[in-house]
Structures are given as structure tokens and as C-alpha cells.
Amino acid sequence: MLSACELYERLYTFYGQPRWWSDDPFTVMFQAVLVQNTSWGSVEKTCAAIGEKLTPQTIADLSPEELESLIRPCGFYKSKARTIQTLVAWFQKYDFERRHVRKVSSSDLRKELLSIRGIGAETADVILVYAFYRPSFIVDAYTRRFLLRFGYQYSDDTVIKQFFEKSLPKDAQVYGWYHWLMLEHCIAVCKKHPKCDCCCFQKECRQNL
């Protein structure tokens, strides 16, 4: 079994410099909610339609119904609209400024996010890492799928989170890059093997890694 660090080295060597989700914290928050149990393509389309109006103030000024109709294509639009409005109100307490949010400690920030209805562990960690540069390893469908392919079998997300956090430097940039690399890898493999969860030991899925 490879360690989390060794896996990272191989991913980084193979795929090179990963992208960041978005430089804009509000874009990260907005998209992280929209993508819940939804395909990324729907989120992209929705955000493209909103265009430059995707700012916290613009979204804050929308009525619930207006926001619902904007995000409808992403599914679960009523609950997501409510979550986004709550998030915006929360962000407004910090004047929509990342540097103000960053005055809060990581653990308190995580608690604040988790207290918002519609934000669970995964969404909170995405926001912590990509929007506010706080190290809290993201465990999502890609993380689980990635580990499965390499023969790791964990039942519980908190155990997976620990697997990464215990052996990596506590660094948000590393966590964000790592998550992005796993995503890239899953997408690259899935193009060749649509049902790839069950092919983790096949050579095609592991070559060059």
C-alpha cells in the first residue's frame, strides 16, 4: 500500500501543476452548494448563464424565488437556494472579504459553516480549502473512488480524512491540489472505463502512476 504522500507524488508527477477551484471565494461557495448530488456540467451551465452577476451582493439582492429559478437546472433548487442565501448572509458579516473571514480560526470557521443548513462536511471542507485556504482534507465521491481503485477499503469518511491528514503537511494548498489531482485522475480513467469502480487493479487504471 502506498502512503498518502507517495500517492500525491505520483499524481503530481504525472498530471503536473493542478488548477485551483476558483480564485474568487464566493464562486467557490456558490458552486460547492450547487454541485451537491449534481453533475458538474449543470453547474457550469448555470454559472455561465449568470455570468458577471455572480457576485455576493447581486445574489443577496435576489428574492428567494428569483434565486430558485436561476439555479433550477441544478436540482434540489429550493433547499439549495435557501442554503446559498444563508451563506451569503453569513459572508456579509465579514463584508464579503476573505481576509476578514480568515481572522477566524480553522476549527471555529468549520463549525460556523457546518451550522448552516445544507452544508455538511464535504461542502464545508471544499469552502475551507478553496475559498479560505484552511487545511481540512476534502472527502467526496472522487476521494472515495480514488482510494478504492488503489485497494484501500475504508468505511467511514472521517477515517479517510485522517488517512490523508496524518501524513501530509497541514497545508491548504497541498490539500486543494491533492483533491484536484484525484479528480483529474478519476475523470481521465473514467473516459476509458465508464464502470471503473470495479477495475482498480487493472493495468490500464494504474499505469503511469
Place this chain on the structure above:
DNA sequence: AGCCAGGGTCTAA
């Protein structure tokens, strides 16, 4: 046609 997508919440046992 039917199943799934980068989840989260609430409830029943």
C-alpha cells in the same frame, strides 16, 4: 427508460 450525478437532513428502529 432508467439510472446517476463531487450531498444533506430527518426519521425510524
Place this chain on the structure above:
DNA sequence: TTAGACCATGGC
């Protein structure tokens, strides 16, 4: 504490 129902739409 945990499995299962529910939320909803679009893409393939």
C-alpha cells in the same frame, strides 16, 4: 448509531 427516504433536474 445507522440505514433509508426524500429532495429535483438534466444528461446519457
